Amino acid sequence: MALFDDRRAAGRALAAHLEPWRGSDAVVLGIPRGGVVVAAAVADELGLPLDAVVVRxxxxxxxxxxxxxxxxxxxxxxxxxxxxxxxxxxxxxxxxxxxxxxxxxxxxxxYRTARTELQGRAAIVVDDGVATGASAVAACRALRTRQPSRIVLAVPVAPEEWIPPADAVDDYVCPNREPDFWAVGQYYDVFTQTSDGEVVALLHHGLPG
Known part of the structure; x- marks a missing residue:
């Protein structure tokens, strides 16, 4: 059964679990492409700047x-x-x-990423979900070189048994840890592909309206 209408809804729900960071000096970094949509909703809800960390x-x-x-x-x-x-x-x-x-x-x-200074600030890394976790871990390890004070990995849904390695992540926030996980898309009613244009628009202009 789907947990979220779409990625924006997932981001709004995820933001409720990140309240301690509201209005702080933290930066939200989405993993393109779909993760940037979730991250934009988190950043909008919490009043935080948005950037991206590119992973393949x-x-x-x-x-x-x-x-x-x-x-x-x-x-x-x-x-x-x-x-x-x-x-x-x-x-x-x-x-x-x-x-x-x-x-x-x-x-x-x-995407013209890495625009935001991270040294001494918390980096909240957001994706639309975790399957194997390889992309999320790669993103977090890449950010270590920019010397953030903490790295928080935040995703709406992930396999119940998955835990990020301690060398990559300081805090892990996942409100839906599913026992019968097989794909991220199964938890969304709408899980269409996000375009480069949408990613660029979100990174440089934020959510519309």
């Missing part, structure tokens, strides 16, 4: 939605169990990564 999933050959790892600026995560499940060779993983590095660079330029 390394998809399994023939099953691109299944992540065998993820990359971000200066970060590479590969999950050996997922690679074995996908039956991929190291060379195949490298080819996927090379392609995704190009897309990572393109999106970083398009």
């Amino acid at each position: 999933k390394l998809g399994a050959a023939g099953h691109e939605e299944f992540a065998v790892g993820a990359i971000a600026d200066g970060v590479r995560i590969v999950t050996p169990d997922a690679v074995r499940w996908a039956g991929m060779t190291p060379q195949e993983v490298d080819r996927v990564e090379s392609s995704e590095r190009d897309e990572l660079s393109r999106r970083t330029r398009a």
